Amino acid sequence: MAIQEPPAQSTNLIGLTRADYKGRPSTLCKGCGHDSISARIISIAYDLSLKPSNVIKLSGIGCSSKTPAYFLNQSHGFNGLHGRMPSMATGATLANRDLLAIGVSGDGDTGSIGLGQFMHMVRRNVPVVYIIENNGVYGLTKGQFSATADEGQQLKYAGLNELPPIDLCHEAVINGCGFVARSFAGDPRQVEALLKAAISHRGTAVLDIISPCVSFNDNEDSTKSYSWGKQHEEVISDFTFIPFREEITVDYEEGTSTIVEMHDGSHIKLKKLDNNYDPTDKYAAMRLLETAHEKQEFITGLIYLNEGRPSLPELEKLPETPLVRLPEEKIRPSREALDALMRSMM
Amino acid sequence: MAIQEPPAQSTNLIGLTRADYKGRPSTLCKGCGHDSISARIISIAYDLSLKPSNVIKLSGIGCSSKTPAYFLNQSHGFNGLHGRMPSMATGATLANRDLLAIGVSGDGDTGSIGLGQFMHMVRRNVPVVYIIENNGVYGLTKGQFSATADEGQQLKYAGLNELPPIDLCHEAVINGCGFVARSFAGDPRQVEALLKAAISHRGTAVLDIISPCVSFNDNEDSTKSYSWGKQHEEVISDFTFIPFREEITVDYEEGTSTIVEMHDGSHIKLKKLDNNYDPTDKYAAMRLLETAHEKQEFITGLIYLNEGRPSLPELEKLPETPLVRLPEEKIRPSREALDALMRSMM
Amino acid sequence: MSITSVQRGVRPTDIEDSPAGVNNFTIVAATVNGSGSQTANNCLLRALFKMGIPVSGKNIFPSNIQGLPTWFSIRASKDGFTARRETAEIVVALNRQTAAEDIAGVAPGGVVIYPTEWKLNEDRPDITYYSLPVQQMAKDSGASTEMRPYVANMVYVGALTELLGIEVEEIKAALSDHFHGKQKPIDLNFGVVQAAIDYTKQNITKRDPFRVERMNANTGKIIINGNSAGALGSVFGGFTVAAWYPITPSTSLVDALNDYAKKLRVDENGKATYAIIQAEDEIAAIGMVVGAGWAGARAMTSTSGPGISLMTEYAGYAYFTEIPAVIWDIMRMGPSTGLPTRVSQGDVLMAYYLGHGDTRQICLLPGSMEECFECGWTAFDLAERLQTPVFVLSDLDLGMNLWMSQPFAYPEKPMDRGKVLSAEDLNRLGGFHRYEDVDGDGIGYRTIPGTDHPLAAYFTRGSGHNKEAQYTERPDEWEENLARLARKHEFARTIMPKPVIDEVAGAEIAIIAYGSSDPGVVEARSMLAAKGVKTSYLRMRALPTTKEQREFADRYQRIYVVENNFDGQMCRILQSEEPEHATRFRSIAKCDGLPLTGRWIAQSILEQEQ
Amino acid sequence: MSITSVQRGVRPTDIEDSPAGVNNFTIVAATVNGSGSQTANNCLLRALFKMGIPVSGKNIFPSNIQGLPTWFSIRASKDGFTARRETAEIVVALNRQTAAEDIAGVAPGGVVIYPTEWKLNEDRPDITYYSLPVQQMAKDSGASTEMRPYVANMVYVGALTELLGIEVEEIKAALSDHFHGKQKPIDLNFGVVQAAIDYTKQNITKRDPFRVERMNANTGKIIINGNSAGALGSVFGGFTVAAWYPITPSTSLVDALNDYAKKLRVDENGKATYAIIQAEDEIAAIGMVVGAGWAGARAMTSTSGPGISLMTEYAGYAYFTEIPAVIWDIMRMGPSTGLPTRVSQGDVLMAYYLGHGDTRQICLLPGSMEECFECGWTAFDLAERLQTPVFVLSDLDLGMNLWMSQPFAYPEKPMDRGKVLSAEDLNRLGGFHRYEDVDGDGIGYRTIPGTDHPLAAYFTRGSGHNKEAQYTERPDEWEENLARLARKHEFARTIMPKPVIDEVAGAEIAIIAYGSSDPGVVEARSMLAAKGVKTSYLRMRALPTTKEQREFADRYQRIYVVENNFDGQMCRILQSEEPEHATRFRSIAKCDGLPLTGRWIAQSILEQEQ
Ligand SMILES: Cc1ncc(C[n+]2csc(CCOP(=O)(O)OP(=O)(O)O)c2C)c(N)n1
Ligand SMILES: Cc1ncc(C[n+]2csc(CCOP(=O)(O)OP(=O)(O)O)c2C)c(N)n1
Ligand code: SF4
Numbered sequence A, B: 001m002a003i004q005e006p007p008a009q010s011t012n013l014i015g016l017t018r019a020d021y022k023g024r025p026s027t028l029c030k031g032c033g034h035d036s037i038s039a040r041i042i043s044i045a046y047d048l049s050l051k052p053s054n055v056i057k058l059s060g061i062g063c064s065s066k067t068p069a070y071f072l073n074q075s076h077g078f079n080g081l082h083g084r085m086p087s088m089a090t091g092a093t094l095a096n097r098d099l100l101a102i103g104v105s106g107d108g109d110t111g112s113i114g115l116g117q118f119m120h121m122v123r124r125n126v127p128v129v130y131i132i133e134n135n136g137v138y139g140l141t142k143g144q145f146s147a148t149a150d151e152g153q154q155l156k157y158a159g160l161n162e163l164p165p166i167d168l169c170h171e172a173v174i175n176g177c178g179f180v181a182r183s184f185a186g187d188p189r190q191v192e193a194l195l196k197a198a199i200s201h202r203g204t205a206v207l208d209i210i211s212p213c214v215s216f217n218d219n220e221d222s223t224k225s226y227s228w229g230k231q232h233e234e235v236i237s238d239f240t241f242i243p244f245r246e247e248i249t250v251d252y253e254e255g256t257s258t259i260v261e262m263h264d265g266s267h268i269k270l271k272k273l274d275n276n277y278d279p280t281d282k283y284a285a286m287r288l289l290e291t292a293h294e295k296q297e298f299i300t301g302l303i304y305l306n307e308g309r310p311s312l313p314e315l316e317k318l319p320e321t322p323l324v325r326l327p328e329e330k331i332r333p334s335r336e337a338l339d340a341l342m343r344s345m346m
Numbered sequence C, D: 001m002s003i004t005s006v007q008r009g010v011r012p013t014d015i016e017d018s019p020a021g022v023n024n025f026t027i028v029a030a031t032v033n034g035s036g037s038q039t040a041n042n043c044l045l046r047a048l049f050k051m052g053i054p055v056s057g058k059n060i061f062p063s064n065i066q067g068l069p070t071w072f073s074i075r076a077s078k079d080g081f082t083a084r085r086e087t088a089e090i091v092v093a094l095n096r097q098t099a100a101e102d103i104a105g106v107a108p109g110g111v112v113i114y115p116t117e118w119k120l121n122e123d124r125p126d127i128t129y130y131s132l133p134v135q136q137m138a139k140d141s142g143a144s145t146e147m148r149p150y151v152a153n154m155v156y157v158g159a160l161t162e163l164l165g166i167e168v169e170e171i172k173a174a175l176s177d178h179f180h181g182k183q184k185p186i187d188l189n190f191g192v193v194q195a196a197i198d199y200t201k202q203n204i205t206k207r208d209p210f211r212v213e214r215m216n217a218n219t220g221k222i223i224i225n226g227n228s229a230g231a232l233g234s235v236f237g238g239f240t241v242a243a244w245y246p247i248t249p250s251t252s253l254v255d256a257l258n259d260y261a262k263k264l265r266v267d268e269n270g271k272a273t274y275a276i277i278q279a280e281d282e283i284a285a286i287g288m289v290v291g292a293g294w295a296g297a298r299a300m301t302s303t304s305g306p307g308i309s310l311m312t313e314y315a316g317y318a319y320f321t322e323i324p325a326v327i328w329d330i331m332r333m334g335p336s337t338g339l340p341t342r343v344s345q346g347d348v349l350m351a352y353y354l355g356h357g358d359t360r361q362i363c364l365l366p367g368s369m370e371e372c373f374e375c376g377w378t379a380f381d382l383a384e385r386l387q388t389p390v391f392v393l394s395d396l397d398l399g400m401n402l403w404m405s406q407p408f409a410y411p412e413k414p415m416d417r418g419k420v421l422s423a424e425d426l427n428r429l430g431g432f433h434r435y436e437d438v439d440g441d442g443i444g445y446r447t448i449p450g451t452d453h454p455l456a457a458y459f460t461r462g463s464g465h466n467k468e469a470q471y472t473e474r475p476d477e478w479e480e481n482l483a484r485l486a487r488k489h490e491f492a493r494t495i496m497p498k499p500v501i502d503e504v505a506g507a508e509i510a511i512i513a514y515g516s517s518d519p520g521v522v523e524a525r526s527m528l529a530a531k532g533v534k535t536s537y538l539r540m541r542a543l544p545t546t547k548e549q550r551e552f553a554d555r556y557q558r559i560y561v562v563e564n565n566f567d568g569q570m571c572r573i574l575q576s577e578e579p580e581h582a583t584r585f586r587s588i589a590k591c592d593g594l595p596l597t598g599r600w601i602a603q604s605i606l607e608q609e610q
């Protein structure tokens, strides 16, 4: 891995060790991209000396959505309902605007059942770092295609996907999201950099992270699938057998592209934005996404940035003090006020 | 009105009169743009000699969604649930691929509660002419903003809208819709032309028609609102008073633009695509929509056309005979087939 | 349809509506919606109210915006009854479309007022016809063409003022009140009223027995609708986050919430001490509420049947994760879209069991304006105390119609924020288990996100969890958790609002009702008493029921459960809550979109008793 | 957690599990999920089945993909009982993580098989330990490193084959069956089995009493799970549109539907005579089904609790607009996300009343593999006959576990498409009214869109409608419509599947159960009989209930309603359906995620009887 681990015992600015940012042991499959992302969150939370009690972790339902249990044990968290995390995030951040909300969702969670909530959250500019752990399948329900799966993709269990993918970054851009980025779970350097940037953004920050599912990407047609898959093709028709895999990692420079072999032997092309790219040009961002889509590449990096829009608590003109901290006398009007009103109704 | 009404008694190619395409009397407000659209549907159905028993009318809930009751009395129709018409349309057209499905929805119905279903319908390319009667408000529930309302718009009852609009045409384009058009309810020539074209399209055809709500657009700040509004400003704080208005109509040439005064005295700018515009260029369509959005114009005309994608019944490899017409012996396998299967499980 | 079409079902009857006369009659104004008759109707109602005569007003309106028939009925009742009455003595027929049916529905001996321009055949000899040149007078008012239908309504206000002897000053005061003292509209409208008074004086000879006389029954009372009352209660209950999606008949609750909050809940810096969000649908609305409740806010939503259906999954989530939330259901007619502008009590069964798996939700059943207000704040106290969603089951009749009420009492208790641990508590305790039943009431302690303590955090999930809030699939832990939730449900019985009980010496039978069925039951009891049938009465105010209710049922052999739905939903619930009383409970249920009348209730009970 | 942690709740008991011995014991294989033990388990189960010994198999698995504990239990029962048993005689401990608890749970006198490599302290003197060098043997098999955990499972197959005396040929046949005759995997796997047999022969001395002997109990029987049976029934029921959203434990029903349909429902041109759509969520899934049903298709969906919650609004719509639809609910533990991989019967109450307003839905309650198959086609007949949604309430235990069954009977009746008018009918009749009760059964006639006749069309709406299917707000028309729906509900009682009744002479008490609670009740009754307690038994197969059920309840003073949920939901329903029997119904409900056992049921009844 490219990131250097600091010595175990060191502490950050607020005196916490790296271990203080850990979660419970992951129950995901070995090698799952989602675990890498959790590791990145732990890492940047430590680096940035985030105060755990000030962070909330939010998710929907899915393998990806399980991960908030696997980082930041000292932060409040919830697994919400499938596809409906955005609304809970909206409520929670209105209730307490001081909290840093980190949301983790899957492509099924966000792109299928949750698409409406996602887009309306973006529109409202709810202050949340919204991470999509995008593997193109429903991991937890065993490998059906999600709405981000590529057209023409063939999976052993799910068959052929004949529908075009929904590009969640593109959706975010055209609906006014002020921070839209894409990365790859196995690129720790970039994921961490983007996470740090996202955390400093005021409104909704969307991070679409390609995060391979090691269990349900066994493409039987692929000429380069793992040898066990080839040799024991029939054997793996036993649904309950999930081989252990190694995590895929990459490290490549800005402005270059790299081709990654996935667990199923297929390839995806990642293209990192170079330093000259201007992420504040909305129109350029749209073009970029559309052409990448045509070329079947994934553009990685910060795709669009617009710090101009007020976030929802600002739009709602909420006081600086979080609503949940207002004392009773601020939220229950006086006896006199009621009496006056009553008199006006007599 | 620009369209010439044929003599009342004449019949079309299949021997029906114009009256045969009528519906029940409308209960919408006088002057509502939605009624104009119903009139257009009646007109083109007559012109095209559509066989009423071959048409189904579908809608969600809202003033707009009531309109299928007001045209094509001889066609089966339904008012579904709020925002959930796309799924019913999907089921109905799979069940019977011979039917011509005309869906009518509102901006609240499609852009708010129904956004997810809308986008997934587009993605599946369900064969339906999907008309959005877009007034930027929830008419039936008395004037709240919908998700297509313009940022910064001020309405007397709903207040100030501070959220950016969702552009449903743009959504349709980027999600692979093969027919995307926009028009204005008061432009009969264009609406009819687009409707006719949409009907000949195989997959989802999205028609976003700006359709003014005469009742809930009383912009108190406008310097050009109707005089009654100005003079009796306080009087109209009686929610139950809805003045009768006249329908707004326009007629302008390709390639030009026109400014329309709405019932509330505000203006919208319509820009008609000229004949040189190439609607098959997806990328150009996106650019067009984005720049129109920035300039606060509405582009009208056929924005995007792509006849290439198979519609859902094609994708599903359904037989030519509609599923509902398959006889029992085609859909219940034989006794022998069951016996063979049973033996294999012994 | 007309207002009277409900009478089609009326059987030959033992029970009659109370005889009409001075300060005792019902006026129905039949107009076209969108014509602005509400100003006129409110004005009349308010003038009667100010004359000290008990009144109530009901609007029966279509589910559209303009052009369809609408009826507003004003009941004046010297005895103080406020239920719907089946008889209309005075019908103002301003809608040509429904005129024939409207006039057919006038009670024998009654009155009809209609526009002279219609040139009606006055063919019912048993009623009195008065006609006024409504259209001409509207024209003469000087109002623009557009405003004329609106102004026309003021004509009948004037005519009735003269005919019934309403004090003109009270009409003027009502107009002033309606237009917040703005002189221009007051003058315009009052001009028409005055002209109509003058016309009536000069051209109409009164030939009917109906009139009003100043009384003293309303001193200190207010007039309000339940949605405003509920909104006001919520403002005083300290709501901080409200999320909603427009739906009739619940929208006006949020409109009122907006209005009151703008007035009462802005801080010294001009900042709102609350947020009200119009969500993209009801799933999002409840999601926002649950998110806010989880984060420690007093959060609420308001909706109606279709919205409740959509909230099912989240309601189950909040129940199982034990997150406070307040959900107002302003019930309208279902199933499905049903009749959005008609009342029913048809969501009771669903709300109580809302959610898949084993769920039983907390429901409040307000039955008056004071209770709507009270529920506004007590719902939060209960939700936070019990850490669970609380449903307030109001309905269109309570919510959108006009009712007299005692002024609302200021909440005497400080807010009950329930079992919340602060950082100091955690220091003292050295930690906590989110779902541990420390106190035996089934309720665990929670912490609010942002609590500055390393042990404050816990993880909320809708999946199986143990008392440490960790994921578990262990059968024993699953059962323990459900058993604790059942304990909490039983504990809730001890703190729910108790039923209001009126036991009558010598009564052999009893009535159970709730919510907007109460006014009808009140009147029915007096009608039954007049026939020599004594009844005791229990008005439910909550589910689950308290022990008082069971004890009450112990004492009566026949208990009529009166409600405004088709299946007798509350009766079904009670039969399974109290199997030992199952055969005592007899369902008296009707569901035609209109509030239950005393006559119908009394008649139905009488038939079963005979 | 371990398989045996369920025993924590076991009280000192009068009732014991049947004594183990020849052809009578339970094997539990404790493994790690994702390790592929299913092949091994199926193989063992199938071999026993083929030896004519009654068997059943249950998988207790975690809600994740890889790495967590999972248990598979195989019950061999010479007497043919198939319920879960609380006692495990033979435990295969392959999961180091749970080994201690797993071994602690072995019944006294039982056996544990574990990997020699663990170097266990064999410290329970009351059980027999056998160890095999599992890891070494997997290595020796020649399988790649990745495949080794998978291959390791075959070791215990071999060991048990030898120890229990399973016929090797049947193991081989089972493998061949599993791999559809593909030689390579058969050889690989059988190689390991043979090696383990050899190892056992040479190194292990049998010291336990458990073994198998060929019997003759399974002739002509099949082995299948309920989801496959339901899917197959649907294929033979002529489903044409299925729409669904993935959710455990219902996904495998649609997987099977896909598989069977691909084989059985492709026409001569290679075209599918059906469409199966993976929707974006459950709201869309039910919407597609309702749209297809409206258009005349036999349409279905399959889901579980959270999906049912989301379908609430559409279920009410279809109920009120009277559109046929078939909805399978493979029930899992709720409330909320609950335990996706654990069973309950917790959606009964919700499904029956699903929808706001007054709704009562039709529910089928399959209780065996044959009934799962039958429901597959009869649900369509009922849905089309009654023009309404039909819920098939299956559950995880029925749906995903393995059961013996008689082979399924081919549907003898032609499809019942209900009251559908063709163009010719319309010519003859000169028109029709969609919601008119022509036949007195509450069911109107409908036309299918596309019917070539100018009078064929009607307009469907979830709002108030009269018999002409036009919008109406008239109170009388609303009431008439609800009354007709109530009539339809009563008519449904006459055509619903009748309960299966077994009355025992001299029995004073009775049991009512349904669905997957049946096997437990069957065993419990025999246990109770052994204690001298005679019981009659009624197994429900549908809601609403038929008259036979009411008559049955008339005959018994104490009726135990046995179900796998916490609140005793069916008992509650019955109490309000039959108030006259409310006090007779006594709830025997348990909900810990596992199927009910005969012992627990018998014990619970005995305690109440004593
Ligand atoms: C309402 C509802 N429907 C279905 C499910 C079942 N379900 C659980 S996770 C999941 C898909 C998750 O896919 P994704 O969001 O891509 O996450 P991944 O597992 O791939 O990380 C589904 C359909 C559910 N929990 N709730
Ligand atoms: C689930 C649900 N929520 C809310 C409503 C109430 N409702 C009816 S119409 C409507 C808005 C319609 O707006 P739009 O689609 O823009 O149609 P318009 O009336 O403007 O033509 C709403 C919110 C409903 N019928 N169902
Ligand atoms: S199934 Fe796929 S997404 Fe889920 S944990 Fe395993 S590898 Fe990750």
Ligand code: SF4
Binding pocket: B027, B028, B029, B031, B032, B033, B034, B063, B064, B135, B139, B140, B212, B213, B214, B215, B216, C065, C066
């Ligand atoms: S309220 Fe608006 S949208 Fe509805 S009918 Fe009236 S004008 Fe049309």
Ligand SMILES: [Mg+2]
Binding pocket: A062, A106, A107, A108, A133, A134, A135, A136, A137, A138, A139, A146
């Ligand atoms: Mg995924």
Ligand SMILES: [Mg+2]
Binding pocket: B062, B106, B107, B108, B133, B134, B135, B136, B137, B138, B139, B146
């Ligand atoms: Mg609209």
